[in-house]
Amino acid sequence: MDFSYLMKTQPDVIKLINNSIKKNRLSQVFLFDGVKGTPKYQASMYLCYMLLCDDHNMCGECLNCKRLDEGIHPRVYQIKPTGDGLSQSIKKEQVDELQKEFNEVGVESGIRIIIIHDIDKATLSSANSLLKFLEEINDNTYAILLTENLSKVLQTIRSRSQVVSFKKIDEKTLVELYLSKGIDNELARILSKLTNNSSEGLEYSKSENLKNIITLVKKINESFFNNSNPIIVMNEDGKFLLNSKDKNDHEIFLNLLITITNDRLFYLLGKYDEMVFKETITEMDNYGVDIREIDYNETFRQIEVMLEYKERLNYNVNLELMYMDMFINCEG
Ligand SMILES: [Zn+2]
Incomplete structure (x- = not known):
């Protein structure tokens, strides 16, 4: 061994x-x-x-x-x-x-x-x-x-x-390693949040499934600002996830959704270096989404709702209903 x-x-x-x-x-x-x-x-x-x-x-x-x-x-x-x-x-x-x-x-x-x-x-x-x-x-x-x-x-x-x-490897060290392997900034930061093991992170970076989850997370994030509805986005673009029985997929999805929501707070506070989805959040301005309209307290509440629903993954739940319920609660 x-x-x-x-x-x-x-x-x-x-x-x-x-x-x-x-x-x-x-x-x-x-x-x-x-x-x-x-x-x-x-x-x-x-x-x-x-x-x-x-x-x-x-x-x-x-x-x-x-x-x-x-x-x-x-x-x-x-x-x-x-x-x-x-x-x-x-x-x-x-x-x-x-x-x-x-x-x-x-x-x-x-x-x-x-x-x-x-x-x-x-x-x-x-x-x-x-x-x-x-x-x-x-x-x-x-x-x-x-x-x-x-x-x-x-x-x-x-x-x-x-x-x-067990000692954690510094996330910055992981990000640098991923960058040296030609992985882009945003993905490198995402990987450093998903696992503390660089070989596992490199495996993830090639995963089609992870790419799909990231795309979905971004679309849902956007739907809070444009006229689309996160429930509809979930049912249309998130079918693959709703069908997945792998708990890991759902944990990653919810962790990243919480991360990107948290990034909106960092953006508001001007803490750009703390952001994981830095490019995505910053670029949202480009397609007419004014994220400066973010309400701090409201976003904070959304994060709390998501954290609560993440806990529910530990029980046998109907995923479609769970996500629907979560998004309704997020909308307030
Ligand atoms: Zn021996």
């Missing part, structure tokens, strides 16, 4: 893991916290290699290293949120299943590691089961919990874990 990105961007995390292992003071429950794109999963795999390798040094030759390379180590357990459509959570049955596997007879002995993705998506009952389970694990078991939303992780889980915060 390639750990070069992890080594380069998170030297403090590596140091913490290495020192704890060396001093034999490794925490049994880690909570890795960092924005989207930070290499939290790579770090948990790094810990697996360090703990499971016969030499505790990622030799790459021993049976344990080879099994990790193939992604099939029987003593590494993983849980990810599951569910239909947009509403994904870690369910109690998944924790029960893990517990059952742990107690099965004939399980290979030795260190065992549990990796739980998006722990903030654990339901209350699964979090409670998990906590009880973590109380009972033996010295040879480690749990690594991953999250992009530390504030949404239950306090009881947080206090049970050693929280490790």
